[in-house]
Amino acid sequence: MRIQPAKSIRGEIRVPPDKSITHRMIFFAAMAKDRCEIENPLIADDTLRTLDLVKSVGANVGYDEGKLSIRMERISEPSSPIFCGNSGTTARLGLGFLSRLPLFSVLYGDASLSSRPMDRVIEPLSLLGPIFDGRNKASNLPVSVRGGKIKHANYRSKIASAQVKSAFIIAATAGDGISTYAEPVKSRDHTERFLNVFGIVSKKDGIIEIKPSVIPSFKARVVGDFSSAAFFITLGVCHRNAILEIKDVGLNETRTGFLDVLKRMGASIETRNIKNDFEPYGDLHVESSNLEGTEVSAEEIPSVIDEIPLIALLGAFAKGKTVVRGASELRKKESDRIKAIVSVLSEMGARVQEFEDGFSVEGCNLENAKIDPYGDHRIAMMAVIAGVCGNGVEITDPKVVSISYPSFFEDLKKVKR
Ligand code: S3P
Numbered sequence: 001m002r003i004q005p006a007k008s009i010r011g012e013i014r015v016p017p018d019k020s021i022t023h024r025m026i027f028f029a030a031m032a033k034d035r036c037e038i039e040n041p042l043i044a045d046d047t048l049r050t051l052d053l054v055k056s057v058g059a060n061v062g063y064d065e066g067k068l069s070i071r072m073e074r075i076s077e078p079s080s081p082i083f084c085g086n087s088g089t090t091a092r093l094g095l096g097f098l099s100r101l102p103l104f105s106v107l108y109g110d111a112s113l114s115s116r117p118m119d120r121v122i123e124p125l126s127l128l129g130p131i132f133d134g135r136n137k138a139s140n141l142p143v144s145v146r147g148g149k150i151k152h153a154n155y156r157s158k159i160a161s162a163q164v165k166s167a168f169i170i171a172a173t174a175g176d177g178i179s180t181y182a183e184p185v186k187s188r189d190h191t192e193r194f195l196n197v198f199g200i201v202s203k204k205d206g207i208i209e210i211k212p213s214v215i216p217s218f219k220a221r222v223v224g225d226f227s228s229a230a231f232f233i234t235l236g237v238c239h240r241n242a243i244l245e246i247k248d249v250g251l252n253e254t255r256t257g258f259l260d261v262l263k264r265m266g267a268s269i270e271t272r273n274i275k276n277d278f279e280p281y282g283d284l285h286v287e288s289s290n291l292e293g294t295e296v297s298a299e300e301i302p303s304v305i306d307e308i309p310l311i312a313l314l315g316a317f318a319k320g321k322t323v324v325r326g327a328s329e330l331r332k333k334e335s336d337r338i339k340a341i342v343s344v345l346s347e348m349g350a351r352v353q354e355f356e357d358g359f360s361v362e363g364c365n366l367e368n369a370k371i372d373p374y375g376d377h378r379i380a381m382m383a384v385i386a387g388v389c390g391n392g393v394e395i396t397d398p399k400v401v402s403i404s405y406p407s408f409f410e411d412l413k414k415v416k417r
Contacts, residue, residue: 011240017042017222029070030054034217046087081106096167099130127153128208152177162187223281224251236286257303291318298326309382315361324358335374366390375401
């Protein structure tokens with residue numbers, strides 16, 4: 001696909017529903033006492049894999065007029081392995097979910113997911129009782145689970161990962177007593193926030209406490225995905241002639257570290273009409289900005305984890321140098337994102353240096369180039385935004401955006417002049 005640069009960027013868009021929250025709502029609904037309704041769910045490749053997972057163990061799923069209706073009918077053992085595609089959240093939260101059920105199941109994924117670490121969830125989940133097996137001592141998919149009787153445990157994680165935390169919490173809510181979980185730096189908190197409403201999860205002195213209980217039947221609406229909005233925020237601030245309004249974006253502070261980075265870089269961005277519905281959300285007003293390089297520290301990484309490719313792109317449009325360190329987790333995402341960022345931006349003519357745990361980028365004029373997005377949706381969308389703001393781009397495998405943002409190219413068309 002050939003992408004031309006835009007003369008100007010104008011208008012208003014509504015980004016797709018939040019991917020992390022949609023995955024969680026599907027699992028919570030399949031754990032709940034009765035039928036639940038999820039309004040405005042994200043329907044994309046990754047969340048379809050989570051829907052397939054809950055269906056394969058007996059959930060009844062309906063979808064009508066933008067609303068999902070889910071009820072666990074009768075738990076049944078899947079007769080074949082469950083495919084998680086490219087979705088780390090399906091596999092990791094799915095392992096927590098399957099741990100609760102008295103059945104044998106097997107999860108597998110595509111080539112990228114099969115190379116991503118699963119031991120990070122297998123270790124804490126094993127303390128709760130289920131039996132796992134799999135490739136490389138269950139470090140990689142395929143992994144099998146024999147679930148059922150959940151005990152209780154106290155776990156202190158060495159990595160700040162919302163997927164590990166959520167997998168543990170999901171399993172521990174079916175435990176035989178109170179469990180606790182601690183993490184080194186706070187990762188996104190959608191799971192705790194939702195379960196706190198029902199008194200199932202609370203937090204004391206930085207330690208999460210899980211009190212086993214059944215989730216009551218609920219109705220919830222999913223807010224817009226901040227990580228999807230981040231592509232258009234970047235488009236707005238990097239393009240020379242842009243004014244953009246992005247509506248109904250989730251603004252949970254464990255997700256919006258990117259806004260702090262942008263403000264430090266001197267971006268013109270305003271948050272408006274903040275409301276709350278399980279999660280805070282509001283509108284963003286973005287305009288062309290003169291950016292300055294910045295440094296992103298290790299403590300900031302969890303709150304910007306999915307936006308780091310865009311921080312690199314901002315760095316290419318900024319005066320001076322932008323440095324990201326303490327981000328080695330990026331090597332374990334849908335692609336080795338440090339390698340992907342460095343190679344894509346170098347092909348476009350940027351001066352980029354690779355470190356084991358990050359990179360540095362210097363401000364430059366991006367050139368047109370032919371880009372392979374490494375099968376990674378966020379790298380593909382970053383390259384497209386780079387082309388629209390710079391001198392165009394040619395991208396192989398544009399379909400990969402449907403992992404998280406199926407309407408990305410249509411939304412882009414709406415604002416590109
Ligand atoms: C996610 C958490 C993050 C993020 C991923 C989705 C989630 O991963 O990168 O895209 O929904 O919990 P980690 O918290 O494991 O780093």
